[in-house]
């Protein structure tokens with residue numbers, strides 16, 4: 001487990017007021033919310049390492065677990081990329097810029113960034129699974145000199161659902177090798193068609209002993225990604241997954257997100273694959 005340094009109060013029920021400074025539409029039904037903590041003293045102390053998440057709280061509606069998808073220093077905002085699904089995320093979408101809500105957090109485990117130093121790194125994302133990976137990718141690009149080859153394999157349902165499409169070009173120009181595949185093409189799509197796990201199969205020779213793979217997306221995608229990487233000779237201990245489960249308390253009390261021996265909210269969401277592989281096929285409780 002990765003423990004994260006923060007000097008925030010230990011009480012996990014404390015909520016902090018936040019303001020929506022900006023809403024950036026991404027793809028249909030998905031937007032990135034720039035959230036600024038209202039209290040300057042909380043703002044200066046709050047840290048959220050890549051991979052961790054907050055519980056976004058809409059008073060009178062409820063809470064939803066949402067991963068941090070970035071940070072903008074100029075606005076002092078923590079970014080959350082959200083798909084509108086049910087009550088909480090619909091209410092969030094209705095608020096718009098200037099809206100007020102609250103958050104609890106940060107919670108959960110982070111991507112193993114320090115363990116990536118000196119190694120090749122392959123990021124494998126499916127759909128909105130790119131959001132929790134984005135801060136880890138940006139960290140890796142910023143630390144480029146201390147890492148080996150960096151690769152992003154990205155799968156989307158169709159070209160119109162490729163998340164952060166403009167940012168992909170910036171990442172390419174900064175040395176990230178990117179391959180994108182879609183399940184269904186549109187007229188004009190000249191890229192690959194097929195599931196993202198095929199990109200893992202076809203990846204240029206892997207330095208298997210010196211590669212770390214981070215993956216986030218639907219469970220079935222992560223399972224097949226891990227299987228492909230294992231068949232390519234990677235060790236399970238170098239494969240990290242980020243799991244989503246029905247989550248309510250976020251601190252391991254309520255048991256909603258228990259999966260095998262782990263509570264995804266506090267032992268995850270980022271977990272080493274060898275730890276979770278036997279339980280991976282289980283559905284939500």
Ligand SMILES: Cc1cc2nc3c(=O)[nH]c(=O)nc-3n(C[C@H](O)[C@H](O)[C@H](O)COP(=O)(O)OP(=O)(O)OC[C@H]3O[C@@H](n4cnc5c(N)ncnc54)[C@H](O)[C@@H]3O)c2cc1C
Pocket residue numbers: 053062063064065066067068080081082083084085086087088089090108128131132243244245246247269
């Ligand atoms: C650790 C963690 C990190 C997460 N990070 C993110 C994130 O970065 N961005 C994000 O958008 N979501 C993220 N989620 C998922 C998010 O917490 C759920 O979508 C949440 O249920 C939304 O709350 P709601 O009240 O709007 O919808 P709910 O009322 O809980 O759900 C309404 C209906 O939509 C369905 N549903 C829920 N989620 C989805 C979905 N993603 N796609 C399609 N149908 C869905 C549910 O099954 C339910 O039937 C994360 C979840 C976890 C556990």
